[in-house]
Structures are given as C-alpha cells and as structure tokens.
Amino acid sequence: MRFVIIGAGRVGLRTARVLRDEDHEVTMVERDEPTRRRARDQGFTVIDGDGSREDILEEAGVETADAVGALTGDLNVNFTACMIANHYGCRTVMRIDEAYREGIYRKYADQVDEIIYPERLGAIGAKNALLGGTIRAIADIAPHLQVVELTITDAAPVNGYTISELQLPADATLLAFGKRDQPLGVPTEDLSLEDGDRLVVLADFDVLSEVRQLLVGETATKAAANAGTGSSSAATELLEGETETDSEIDSDTGGVN
Incomplete structure (x- = not known):
C-alpha cells in the first residue's frame, strides 16, 4: 500500500518506520529543513513543503495514495490535509494534540476516518x-x-x-x-x-x-x-503538563511532534 505522511517529527517518523518495516511505500511531507534531513537520512522520500497545500500533496502522490496520515502538531494543517486527501479518495487519519475534550473530538470526528491522540x-x-x-x-x-x-x-x-x-x-x-x-x-x-x-x-x-x-x-x-x-x-492531566523542553525537541510545520 502507498501512504503519505504529513510531518516527519517523532510521531510521523515512527509511523513511517513501522509502515516501511511492513513493506509499505511511504512518502513524507515536511517543511522544516533539519527535520526533513533527519527523515531523508533514514532513507525516506521527503517532499519539502506545507502539507496543507494541494500542490504539495499532489507532488507527494496523494492521487494514488491509499491513505494520508496528517501527523503534525498543527491541528489546522492536519485538518486541511485530510480534507484534500478526502477529495482524492484517501483514507484519512488526523492527529490532535489539544486537551482531550469531547468538543474537539466531535468537531472533527465526522470529517476524517480516524482521529489519534498520541499523548493519550x-x-x-x-x-x-x-x-x-x-x-x-x-x-x-x-x-x-x-x-x-x-x-x-x-x-x-x-x-x-x-x-x-x-x-x-x-x-x-x-x-x-x-x-x-x-x-x-x-x-x-x-x-x-x-x-x-x-x-x-x-x-x-x-x-x-x-x-x-x-x-x-x-x-x-x-x-x-x-x-x-x-x-x-x-x-x-499528567500529559497536559508536557514540558516546554519536550515540545521544542521535535517540531515541524509550526507545531509539536
């Protein structure tokens, strides 16, 4: 299967490694240069750009992808990427990082195939x-x-x-x-x-x-x-107190990874 992963931070890169280990094809999208370089050093194809832009997702192969994982720390980027992927018939998985409130879940749950909350x-x-x-x-x-x-x-x-x-x-x-x-x-x-x-x-x-x-x-x-x-x-409650140091270690597309 073919997957497009938006965000090459901790969550995105680990997800990509698991998929590759199972012989799936993975293309990543990342706009932060050091993060992008780290993913490329591990052998991944990484597109330079904003995952919320349709032309960037097309460059990453969204038209033929089976699923798109929007796994950045930026909720707006993730949601926009999923809406574009929906247009191309992809399965969509969106990461959220905000406090695990029912209102946030309900706001997005009906518009994507799956919501994940890695911290939870x-x-x-x-x-x-x-x-x-x-x-x-x-x-x-x-x-x-x-x-x-x-x-x-x-x-x-x-x-x-x-x-x-x-x-x-x-x-x-x-x-x-x-x-x-x-x-x-x-x-x-x-x-x-x-x-x-x-x-x-x-x-x-x-x-x-x-x-x-x-x-x-x-x-x-x-x-x-x-x-x-x-x-x-x-x-x-423990995770809502995530330290600033942890947040700064792995970030991309303007968010925490």
Whole structure:
C-alpha cells in the first residue's frame, strides 16, 4: 500500500518506520529543513513543503495514495490535509494534540476516518505500567468510551458465574474472553468465570468503576478513583503538563511532534 505522511517529527517518523518495516511505500511531507534531513537520512522520500497545500500533496502522490496520515502538531494543517486527501479518495487519519475534550473530538470526528491522540495513547501505556495487576486499558474508542481488559480475582463478585449469568451495566459490552493462560476468543454462554480469566470490555467512562467492582472486586472508592472519567483522568492531566523542553525537541510545520 502507498501512504503519505504529513510531518516527519517523532510521531510521523515512527509511523513511517513501522509502515516501511511492513513493506509499505511511504512518502513524507515536511517543511522544516533539519527535520526533513533527519527523515531523508533514514532513507525516506521527503517532499519539502506545507502539507496543507494541494500542490504539495499532489507532488507527494496523494492521487494514488491509499491513505494520508496528517501527523503534525498543527491541528489546522492536519485538518486541511485530510480534507484534500478526502477529495482524492484517501483514507484519512488526523492527529490532535489539544486537551482531550469531547468538543474537539466531535468537531472533527465526522470529517476524517480516524482521529489519534498520541499523548493519550502514551498515557494509557503509562497508566497500565503504573497500575499493573488485573486491569489493562487497551484503547480509547471515543472521549467517553474505553476498551479495557480485566482479570477475574478471588474477590470478584462474579467469580464462579458463567458467561450467561454475567450481567454488565447497560453501557458496557463484553467483547472477548480468555481462560487463564489461554488466547482471547469469542465468549460462549457456558464458560465459567474463574480466578485468572480475562475479559475484554467496551465501557462508557461513567460505568467503568462499576465494571471494575464487578469483575475485579475493587471497593467502590478504589474503583472510582482508578477508573477516572475522560479528559479529567490522571493520565491526561499528567500529559497536559508536557514540558516546554519536550515540545521544542521535535517540531515541524509550526507545531509539536
């Protein structure tokens, strides 16, 4: 497949390397000379210019690309690039860096194929590492929805239940199930829930604490503190305090990468 990546900073360059390692063809667009040189030194074709200009995207091959990733730190550049790519029938992925507010997500979500928030993804990984144990956040699907993997404990109220007896909150759905040390799969009703079994659940942030109490056996107070709610979660608050030094290390097209 052919991809055009706008922005050769940290996010763009790492994405390009992963795609190339999987034998995809990648062309990058970058207007900052040192950043452009760094990408070229790693063997990438890099177009010099502003990724929000149609002629630059055409030079990068948008007309024959399968997808465009607008991954700069400039929201306006990213959005404009995606709108141009839409015109050429490309799949569009847009990076946002602003605080993870539902209003920002809703403003752009319907106009691009995918929105990514790298800092939020990094926060999920950091949170998993810090918490350890029986709960692992997998992904944020929307500002109010998260996919989590939970491990049944002895303290879980549902320990000993079957899948058919499991009653999750209305805004939570069981996606996958795996017995201890077994691969995840589609759950069947007669499977029993035992210590060490894993469940993957899609849940609204409002019911995450209830899900944790039910499947892991956390107290109400601990579950509420650990679950967090959307943009007010501890992980997001930590990342909103990104230092100025970090911001200056990798930048392109007038934004942070």
